[in-house]
Amino acid sequence: MTASPIAFIDLQAQRKRLGDAVDQAIAKVLDHGRFIMGPEVAELEKRLADMGGARHCVSCSSGTDSLLLVLMAWDIGPGDAVFVPAMTFASTAEVVALVGATPVFCDVLGDTFNMDPASLESAIATAKDAGLNLKAVIPVDLFGQPADYPAIQKIADAHGLKVLADSAQSYGGALAGKPVGSWGDATSVSFFPAKPLGCYGDGGAVLTDDAELAQRMRSLRVHGQGSNKYDNVAIGLNARLDTIQAAVLLTKLDIFEDEIDKRQAVAARYAEGLAGIATAPAVIDGAISAWAQYTIRVTNRDAVAAALKERGVPTAIYYPVALSDQPAYAHYPRAGNGTPVSQALAGDVLSLPMHPYLDAATQDRILAALKEAVAA
Ligand SMILES: *Cc1c(COP(=O)(O)O)cnc(C)c1O
Numbered sequence: 371m372t373a374s375p376i377a378f379i380d381l382q383a384q385r386k387r388l389g390d391a392v393d394q395a396i397a398k399v400l401d402h403g404r405f406i407m408g409p410e411v412a413e414l415e416k417r418l419a420d421m422g423g424a425r426h427c428v429s430c431s432s433g434t435d436s437l438l439l440v441l442m443a444w445d446i447g448p449g450d451a452v453f454v455p456a457m458t459f460a461s462t463a464e465v466v467a468l469v470g471a472t473p474v475f476c477d478v479l480g481d482t483f484n485m486d487p488a489s490l491e492s493a494i495a496t497a498k499d500a501g502l503n504l505k506a507v508i509p510v511d512l513f514g515q516p517a518d519y520p521a522i523q524k525i526a527d528a529h530g531l532k533v534l535a536d537s538a539q540s541y542g543g544a545l546a547g548k549p550v551g552s553w554g555d556a557t558s559v560s561f562f563p564a565k566p567l568g569c570y571g572d573g574g575a576v577l578t579d580d581a582e583l584a585q586r587m588r589s590l591r592v593h594g595q596g597s598n599k600y601d602n603v604a605i606g607l608n609a610r611l612d613t614i615q616a617a618v619l620l621t622k623l624d625i626f627e628d629e630i631d632k633r634q635a636v637a638a639r640y641a642e643g644l645a646g647i648a649t650a651p652a653v654i655d656g657a658i659s660a661w662a663q664y665t666i667r668v669t670n671r672d673a674v675a676a677a678l679k680e681r682g683v684p685t686a687i688y689y690p691v692a693l694s695d696q697p698a699y700a701h702y703p704r705a706g707n708g709t710p711v712s713q714a715l716a717g718d719v720l721s722l723p724m725h726p727y728l729d730a731a732t733q734d735r736i737l738a739a740l741k742e743a744v745a746a
Contacts, residue, residue, distance in 0.1 A: 442607075557578070566626075668718055
């Protein structure tokens with residue numbers, strides 16, 4: 371009685387659903403041959419901006435580069451403080467360090483996993499004491515749920531901070547009726563294959579209403595070009611999105627809203643089935659998560675993960691170490707009382723299989739295995 375293996379993220383189910391649409395879209399690019407900044411790139415930018423409720427979209431080579439482009443366009447550099455949550459992927463703080471500025475770590479909330487506004491206040495005091503210029507805050511929409519933008523924006527306004535939303539995991543989500551893409555001064559998105567909207571390689575985008583910011587990023591992604599490629603008005607990057615990846619994304623966009631709906635159903639089934647087993651992740655009022663991950667907190671996490679693996683259930687740990695504790699980042703400043711919630715999360719978070727094509731029967735198997743694993 372061997373049951374079929376369970377996928378953590380099932381990209382093949384999505385591929386099956388798309389049929390030969392992706393192959394055809396790629397073949398079209400191979401035929402027209404405009405591999406760099408071909409027509410699919412502009413078409414994709416338009417659709418992403420429309421769906422994200424933003425005036426402009428600048429696509430680029432990765433989520434990381436999308437964050438970097440914004441900081442470069444804002445001229446953030448040495449002596450500047452940029453506030454980042456401690457529970458996030460490395461990119462969020464990495465780009466700050468790359469432009470020579472100082473990432474200042476804030477703690478997160480234990481139920482939503484997102485930036486704690488009170489900790490942001492405390493981190494601002496730390497940065498002031500250190501004589502840093504207060505420049506920007508990068509809230510992260512961890513696991514797909516938008517951060518508390520209304521609360522963070524209020525603090526940002528009081529201190530003259532720009533808000534760059536790291537929505538690498540949350541494109542497709544919304545908060546208070548406004549889509550991800552329309553919060554803050556700019557929104558960064560990743561199309562890494564495992565993200566809710568993933569391509570078949572690396573890709574990213576920035577959404578913004580700020581025409582001047584968009585213009586600067588369009589220049590920076592092509593070596594700081596002016597009127598043409600051989601007119602260099604700024605130090606930039608080679609950070610364009612490949613036409614083939616744009617074609618893949620356009621095809622996937624056709625089913626994306628339906629996939630976001632399906633993810634809601636999967637998350638709801640988990641929340642119901644988890645009763646009496648573990649605490650379901652909290653979603654703040656008015657938020658729609660893109661459910662990039664479905665993450666619970668469990669005691670004896672590593673033992674539970676091992677027991678689940680034995681029962682054929684794959685899991686993942688995002689993230690096993692708070693970024694503020696990583697060797698490359700441990701020397702950077704942080705909020706007054708440190709990042710204890712992020713550190714606790716690193717010890718007990720566990721992400722369960724999550725994707726739009728997770729059927730109820732498989733979810734029941736996962737929940738049954740989890741029930742045994744936490745009782746063991
Ligand atoms: C994936 C991710 C990134 C980076 O995106 P890439 O496309 O892999 O460069 C940045 N921030 C967060 C929170 C992410 O999850």
